[in-house]
Amino acid sequence: MEHVVVVGAGHAGVQCAASLRDGGFAGAITMVAEEEHLPYQRPPLSKDHLGEEPTPLPLRGATFYGDSAVELLTGVTATGIDRERRQVTLSDGRALTYSTLVLATGARARRLPGVDEAHLGVHQIRTLGDADKLRAALEKARRAVVVGAGFLGLEFAAVAGKKGLDVTVLEGGTRVLGRSVSPDMSAHIAEAHEASGIRLVLHEGLSSVQVGEHAAEAVVGASGKVYPADLVLLAVGANPRDDLAREAGLEVADGILVDADLRTSDPAILAIGDCARLSNPALGSPGRLESVQNATDQARHAAEVILGSAGPFAAVPWFWSHQGALRLQIAGVRGPDDPTVTIGDVEAGRFSVLSFRDDRLTCVESLNRPADHLAARRLLAGDRRPGPGDVTAPDFQLKKFAAP
Amino acid sequence: MPTVVFHQPDSPPDVVEGKAGTSLMRAAVENNVRGIVGECGGQAMCATCHVYVHPEYLDELEPIGEDEDEMLEDTAAPRLDRSRLGCQVALDDALPEIHVDVPPTQV
Numbered sequence: 001m002e003h004v005v006v007v008g009a010g011h012a013g014v015q016c017a018a019s020l021r022d023g024g025f026a027g028a029i030t031m032v033a034e035e036e037h038l039p040y041q042r043p044p045l046s047k048d049h050l051g052e053e054p055t056p057l058p059l060r061g062a063t064f065y066g067d068s069a070v071e072l073l074t075g076v077t078a079t080g081i082d083r084e085r086r087q088v089t090l091s092d093g094r095a096l097t098y099s100t101l102v103l104a105t106g107a108r109a110r111r112l113p114g115v116d117e118a119h120l121g122v123h124q125i126r127t128l129g130d131a132d133k134l135r136a137a138l139e140k141a142r143r144a145v146v147v148g149a150g151f152l153g154l155e156f157a158a159v160a161g162k163k164g165l166d167v168t169v170l171e172g173g174t175r176v177l178g179r180s181v182s183p184d185m186s187a188h189i190a191e192a193h194e195a196s197g198i199r200l201v202l203h204e205g206l207s208s209v210q211v212g213e214h215a216a217e218a219v220v221g222a223s224g225k226v227y228p229a230d231l232v233l234l235a236v237g238a239n240p241r242d243d244l245a246r247e248a249g250l251e252v253a254d255g256i257l258v259d260a261d262l263r264t265s266d267p268a269i270l271a272i273g274d275c276a277r278l279s280n281p282a283l284g285s286p287g288r289l290e291s292v293q294n295a296t297d298q299a300r301h302a303a304e305v306i307l308g309s310a311g312p313f314a315a316v317p318w319f320w321s322h323q324g325a326l327r328l329q330i331a332g333v334r335g336p337d338d339p340t341v342t343i344g345d346v347e348a349g350r351f352s353v354l355s356f357r358d359d360r361l362t363c364v365e366s367l368n369r370p371a372d373h374l375a376a377r378r379l380l381a382g383d384r385r386p387g388p389g390d391v392t393a394p395d396f397q398l399k400k401f402a403a404p
Numbered sequence: 405m406p407t408v409v410f411h412q413p414d415s416p417p418d419v420v421e422g423k424a425g426t427s428l429m430r431a432a433v434e435n436n437v438r439g440i441v442g443e444c445g446g447q448a449m450c451a452t453c454h455v456y457v458h459p460e461y462l463d464e465l466e467p468i469g470e471d472e473d474e475m476l477e478d479t480a481a482p483r484l485d486r487s488r489l490g491c492q493v494a495l496d497d498a499l500p501e502i503h504v505d506v507p508p509t510q511v
């Protein structure tokens with residue numbers, strides 16, 4: 001009998017199993033899940049989980065796995081792949097024979113040299129366990145220093161600020177969200193956080209964390225400046241978990257390399273989600289994305305590939321981030337030098353920044369403008385896109401342009 | 405605990421319970437109600453938790469927020485007067501039972 005083994009039960013892994021069953025897959029499905037919990041949604045961990053809603057939101061209800069004949073092995077890690085024999089070895093000593101293996105191992109929070117996260121008061125955030133610890137720490141902490149002004153760092157800063165903590169964010173780069181959004185959007189978001197009382201320090205990296213008798217007491221910046229803190233969050237990005245693949249001899253380059261069908265260099269093995277990198281991405285795309293949309297769309301596509309019914313993979317990337325009163329939604333992927341046009345009401349904090357490459361729309365970043373975002377997703381899925389000339393017209397609206 | 409009845413387009417309804425103060429979307433996801441996705445985890449960012457509330461319950465709910473209103477403009481199934489995002493509808497002990505229709509598609 002066919003047997004699909006999925007390693008990792010995050011957004012990608014669970015969606016892949018569900019889509020296989022939805023598509024009529026009749027073989028066996030086994031999911032190997034290192035975490036003990038019922039598979040859960042990750043985005044709330046840096047948002048509602050730290051505030052009003054500490055109950056994790058499951059990806060599927062507990063009965064899904066039994067009802068769908070998906071064997072879920074929680075608390076079990078895949079430790080090796082024997083490609084000749086098509087076997088995965090597990091931490092509980094067993095080995096599973098697969099006809100197709102799907103690697104959905106996600107990413108792990110990047111560590112910084114010289115910082116020991118084991119110290120009380122030093123946090124990272126990737127798993128439910130991390131978020132629970134952080135939530136408990138937030139109750140007692142008074143001064144938080146966040147290292148890294150990416151999405152996670154700023155989402156946490158907004159929550160901590162709202163709880164009344166004194167919050168400082170250190171960013172080594174020249175602007176917040178530097179790798180992810182346009183300079184205009186970045187500037188606006190920085191201003192809004194500062195207006196709400198969060199201190200932003202740009203061009204400042206981390207040198208070390210000063211630890212007192214029991215717990216963290218301060219962060220020492222690369223500049224030598226000392227920032228007192230009883231809570232330190234390291235939010236400096238994530239690394240794909242590609243070690244299993246590398247050890248099995250698959251091609252890996254900061255992510256498991258996959259073709260347009262999401263197959264690795266071994267056609268019996270696919271990789272999806274945060275851990276996967278497309279070898280030939282669309283122009284301007286980095287090939288590896290960390291988002292729920294990417295994880296679930298790749299999972300659906302991988303299921304179609306396994307079922308033999310896949311067309312070309314052509315999902316429009318989209319992403320959201322919720323930072324206090326700022327609701328940011330992004331459709332598409334912009335190149336670092338793509339010129340931009342801003343539409344909407346910047347003063348009121350409701351606007352969109354449109355990026356273009358060779359006059360072709362590549363990306364729309366919307367702040368508190370959900371209608372723009374939804375229209376942008378539809379426009380970027382097709383070829384009839386507005387050019388810079390269209391969008392500067394006084395009465396231009398994305399929604400009108402996108403209307404059929 | 406408030407009861408939510410999800411009427412499916414082509415199968416018997418799902419009758420589930422949810423905790424007061426949590427959302428209708430969470431009650432659906434925790435109980436595997438078919439046709440409710442909740443991809444953004446309840447942030448009113450994805451519009452995959454769209455439901456049609458039975459008219460008799462509409463006035464009992466908190467009014468539609470601005471963001472929810474805009475997101476509803478572009479749902480996969482057509483918007484009706486009784487459309488809501490499930491993640492923005494809080495369950496309440498004052499409303500022990502609520503009935504909603506699950507639209508035919510969310511993505």
Ligand SMILES: Cc1cc2nc3c(=O)[nH]c(=O)nc-3n(C[C@H](O)[C@H](O)[C@H](O)COP(=O)(O)OP(=O)(O)OC[C@H]3O[C@@H](n4cnc5c(N)ncnc54)[C@H](O)[C@@H]3O)c2cc1C
Binds near residue numbers: 011035045046127322
């Ligand atoms: C705090 C936080 C907030 C986020 N907010 C947003 C957001 O607002 N919007 C958005 O679009 N995205 C957000 N993201 C990103 C999004 O959560 C990820 O892109 C998504 O989780 C990727 O899904 P995945 O299945 O590829 O990986 P994961 O969800 O990381 O799942 C991988 C799973 O595989 C397991 N695993 C790894 N190796 C093994 C092994 N060898 N054996 C067994 N199991 C293994 C891991 O333990 C993990 O449970 C956020 C991420 C974090 C951490």
Ligand code: FES
Binds near residue numbers: 429442444448489490
């Ligand atoms: S869960 Fe995404 S909009 Fe409701």
